[in-house]
Amino acid sequence: MQRNFIDRLKLTLPAYQNPAQSIADCLDISLNEAYKKIRNKSALTLQQIVRLSDTFKIPIVYQPEETPTVTFSYPKIEGGAPNMEDYLLDLLNNLKLIQAAKEKHLTIVTDDIPLFHLFKYPELTAFKLFFWFESLSSTPQKFERSFVTENITAVARELNRIYLEIPSTEIWAKNSIHGSLEQIRYAFEAGYIGDHSLAEELVVQLRYCLTDMNMYAMSSKKTIDISHTFNWYNCDVLGTIAYLAEMNGTKVCFNRFNTFNFLKTEDPDYCLQTKAWMQSLMRKSVSFSGQGEKHRNKYIYQAFQECDALIKEISGDRSGPGMSS
Template structure:
């Protein structure tokens, strides 16, 4: 039996919607009988290289082989050119990944972050557009909200809605909120935002975003649906920004780099190591959701105060 081939089909199975039959899907892609597909899946009939490539492309599932003496991890990534970034393509890629997660019957997102997770921003158009502007490093330009397409705003709102429907756990650092606040301050002081009312509106939307977080934390869920659970933690030192996606029988890991690019891997050993590290962080963290009212209120009080202070600066008070 070809164990690597069996593992490959297990990965394909994990990527399929619950209603889709693995053997029939493989048979359709390879144009073979269902009986032959079952043999391929069991590893008793070897895949040819063209068949391997065809399956990998059709199901967006990489096949990886590594000699035992040379352990390694393969990553895929979306490259966004910082000089000429296409933010619509970036958001559409995020949407495709999030829809893939949403369609799975059992799923959970575990996040460690030093910035407010981007999916929370996407509810608010001006804040979304400012973050995209800042990430794109448009240091020589003025921030013009009207220049952002309606399609970008629509895709962002869809991303927010889908994320709210996926159970998640978020581990924030002590400075998670202040990064975005400092970005707005810098953009205003550097002249990238010349409209005081627009700058103030962006800061207000940060406040709204935090108010949303508080509501999610109080009920320990992001919507009225009890399946859309939410757990929120605060940890002084994180050391890395990562998204771990947990399914019933497999995991995916996304590591962010260069601000908005990310590396993606389905290497189960790597994902398990990441999960163990995140679970260790939770043990060192303060809980904000559910009964963590005292610590949550203190954190939010300081964050709201920082927002108020920046609004006062914007208005020259």
């Protein structure tokens, strides 16, 4: 338990910061004693673990022998409505921890387009956050381009940039694009989007996002840097959204719930089971990366057809749906 706790503490520190010095300062002990605790030669007391946990915001994970329990943490939403900037900043902190690791990889199993791809496009970012907000709001409102602040847009762009620099594997469900398209269709038909051109722009940006995916898959990397590897798979049957981050031998799992929020755990057994499940899915999936051109082109073509069909629906309805007050 202590070794696992110290390893997770190290991941929270900048590369230039000495873990032993940080522990010594926090616990008011000598540097020599701090090194002993790092090497597991001296036990941390419960009070010391609690102090380190509070200082470095590291959950205490303990699992009694033969008891299959898992402890999760999650971003708490106060008052029933999320603060989108705080939520994105929390995502950014998690992503920066992964990026900072010398050895890292992120595996995603999803039935929706991973949000980090969408964050490249301002209107699509604003709409996705609007849709999430509406799922918790009791007061209907219309979607406008100005729904999010410049600060939120900037954080979203940074999330996209950092994600592109993290080696990753994505396993998409057969209809992963369907969810985003249906959200746009619903918002337009229900009158949340009153501007036809804005609704069409959202679908166009979704097409651009798919074009990005195609480019990443063709080269098996997300940027010109060969270390930013990308593997893309398609699996016919998926029923969940899960992220598994691997950093210098430590694993962290994120499971989505309540539309957009996530449960986070560093439980070793749970993460190992999640990794085994993901690897099993890959073996049963069709690869879109590198030489998987035939299957990838078919998937992209069908997705483009769905996008074009929705644009045609929107442009064909110029009467404009109205939303009751």
